[in-house]
Amino acid sequence: MEVGGYLLPDDLWYHKEHFWVKLDGDVATVGVTDFFQKLAGEISYLELPSEDDEYTADDVIGTVETGKWVGKIYCPISGTITEVNSEVLDNPAIVSLDPYGKGWLFKLKASDLSELEKLFKGESALKWQEEEIRKKAK
């Protein structure tokens, strides 16, 4: 679906800091939303966690730099990092070009899938995104 000009695929879960989660078994792929990348501007550098690192939901686990800003990358749900997208480390522009596809950031083995309930999905994601647009993009 598209909300106010920002892509927001229906099948994903969303963290309040504008990260998406896609689940395959207990492995979650994580990336940034279209809203995040459009508001942040062109991403020039990324610092991502290392494989086997363990994190709790809402932990700051990396850094993103655009021409204007150095921001934080959050872990949307608890788990252990299983893979980091080396392609986006070499070429961060991919995140802006394809945030829901090739621009994924990392994968983690989720330790508590019930945490997904704290994220937005479907109708709640739509409302959250509309509110964020009202607050931040108008």
Added chain:
Amino acid sequence: MYLFKLDRMPDLLSMVIFHELAREGVEALIIVSPEKPMISVGYFQDVFQEINLDYLKKTGLPLFRREVGGGTTYLDENQIFYQVIYSPQNRKLPQTIKQAYEVLSQPPLRAHERFGIKARFREVNDLVTEGGKKIGGEGGANIGQCLVFVGSMLMDFDYYTMSRVAKIPDEKWRDKVFKSLEENLTTMKRESGELPDRREVQDVLIEEFRKVLGPLEKAELAPDFLRRAKELERKMQSPDFLYGKRKKEVGSLKIKSGLNLIFGQHKAQGGLIRTIQEVNGPPEGGMIQDLSISGDFTLIPKESLKEGLEISILGSRREKYELLPRIAKFMDSRDKEMPGVTTEDILLALGLKE
């Protein structure tokens, strides 16, 4: 919101204060200058790749890595730094990066105007004069739970020292760096003909910020806070943080938004090739508008370096697939010899990966 009008502070500490206040969640405007010259690098810069560490050692210039982005900057007491720290929950202040730049650039712009200098904000993060010269730089970051917006007003600037600080592959290009800085970066002194009074600049800037931020309560740095700030300074000076390898692989010096000097070098079988490129636009994909190639490779006749190879590259976008046929055409020409150097070597010397 608190106002910390600090005037001059010991060099590194002058830049640590806002990091510590943001970590502690203190909403504040800080106005400060370092007592002595220092060098600040962006969060993601590779110090070994981009900083002339020998020069820093020789001159005793301290090095600092800020948690804000951007490139190498030379800081001294002739620059007035402003740092705005606020909570994302503070709905009176900008909630997005774009809004932060739009709103928080206004006070320094109006302050310049009050000193007779018309300036405007130019993407990505510069304040520029009507003549298009940079007169201030800005940046932002999320530090702790706060949003932090920083910038500087250049009363005067030491172009010479700044031109010495960048690590460049060939010393004979120092002049090029100096000239490029001098042509593209200006100061309040240069624009108005005299060095403004620093107290006056500080007061005008605070007055203008007050119009945007609302009431500001004057505050002092408590001894306990200073102890914590010094502790943070120690952490930020640790070799891991200061010299830790970051992602940048090619040296560069941002002169102003949209104008970068890029330095590359590559050891080919036929010798070392060094390049300096003046790129108009983004480093990847911008136009190479000036270029110099040097090294200890062999090229016969030697005139074909400038008249052949450099000309084939000039005017091209800094992008492998546009450069490749241009360089290949020169390399394939039969009226020159360049033993042990391939098209791929030239691309690598330009800092473009295989």
